[in-house]
Amino acid sequence: MTRPINIALVHYPVLSRDGSLVTTSITNLDIHDIARSAHTYGVQGYYLVHPVAAQRELASRVLKHWTEGSGAERIPDRRPPMESVRVVTSLDEATEDVSARFGQTAEVWVTSAQPMHDAITHQAAAGQLREPGGPVLLVLGTGWGLAPSVIDGADRRLLPIVSPRADGYNHLSVRAAAAILLDRLLAGSPET
């Protein structure tokens, strides 16, 4: 039995290419792709974090189309992952919601393509998820990654996904990084 795991995609506070603090836009495919990966790997809630009301409303309209509207009829397979998506204002709100849903304080685990202090391996993180404990909120950043304040305030920091290339090129999309992380943390099938 693993600990309850949830995932958050943060649009603020994140970094821009030049390292300043910015707010990114919600994109349709970040909703779909990460919801599908999350649901496939047994994630219990996918939080879209955005401080701007108009962006949250846009996301909610997309979700409604796939959970209640014509999308749900046309592609019923899309409904369960979309039902697990929750649109919130801040990472704190996401963390409090996870804690409330599971009746125990959620641990915040952050990810980055950059090295972070005190980071643990994905293997160690997978081991922690298999041991008894409270719920976990795995946090991914959009743009050029989570702001330092989010990284410093987290309970756990996960090592970056390392490129096997000699030149170290490492520019995965957040959708690809989410899929790889969920596979490394949650794939329970030793036969593959």
Add this chain to the structure above:
Amino acid sequence: MTRPINIALVHYPVLSRDGSLVTTSITNLDIHDIARSAHTYGVQGYYLVHPVAAQRELASRVLKHWTEGSGAERIPDRRPPMESVRVVTSLDEATEDVSARFGQTAEVWVTSAQPMHDAITHQAAAGQLREPGGPVLLVLGTGWGLAPSVIDGADRRLLPIVSPRADGYNHLSVRAAAAILLDRLLAGSPET
């Protein structure tokens, strides 16, 4: 030293939701996401396979924007993965091109979300990539997966990515499936 690995995204012949043979459209994000994942994991060529000239021209215009146009200036990190993309008419053309580039007949390895006969584990496939041998073309389907003719004609079939869910829900996007497969096959291997 691993074998040279290439990847192909097939838009025909693939299956529709109801199991009939169809041609799907090239999507912008399939180009970007899979090119970024492929380049990060040291893949040496990413083949976009489409039988319709207008679709190939569309893809070529997108690629040109990111390799020579303003996209290359604005986000230079996107240039190397986009330079590795090759637009071809058929899977046979892709296979012949890989064979010609590496001077040895390419092996075609196919993937599917459905069980296939004589399929090998991802661990076994990763082991084969680390041993001496000719180039490999890893083939992914769009739509509801590769046509049976492609699966039956392949040199190797890889087991599906298995969901750890009790209900077996397994609807990864092709972008997520590509990322997970590349990570399982190539993470930790030295650059070829």
